[in-house]
Amino acid sequence: MPSRLERSLTKGDLLDASLVKEVIDGLESGKPIKWNLILARQLQLEKEGVDEADD
Numbered sequence: 001m002p003s004r005l006e007r008s009l010t011k012g013d014l015l016d017a018s019l020v021k022e023v024i025d026g027l028e029s030g031k032p033i034k035w036n037l038i039l040a041r042q043l044q045l046e047k048e049g050v051d052e053a054d055d
Contacts, residue, residue, distance in 0.1 A: 002028065016045050 002024045009020045019038050026033045 015042055 005027075006020050006024060009015045009023070010017055015023070015038070019042055023033055023038065
């Protein structure tokens with residue numbers, strides 16, 4: 001299942017690969033996933049990408 005989930009999340013650029021790994025690791029270990037923090041980091045990565053394109 002982790003490989004299917006990883007493909008699904010990265011296929012449409014929903015999450016950065018490092019964040020996908022963090023989500024999968026959390027699911028496998030049974031730890032709660034802090035989606036608010038993961039999504040905030042994803043938004044930061046996207047914002048940095050936009051800022052670089054503006055330069």
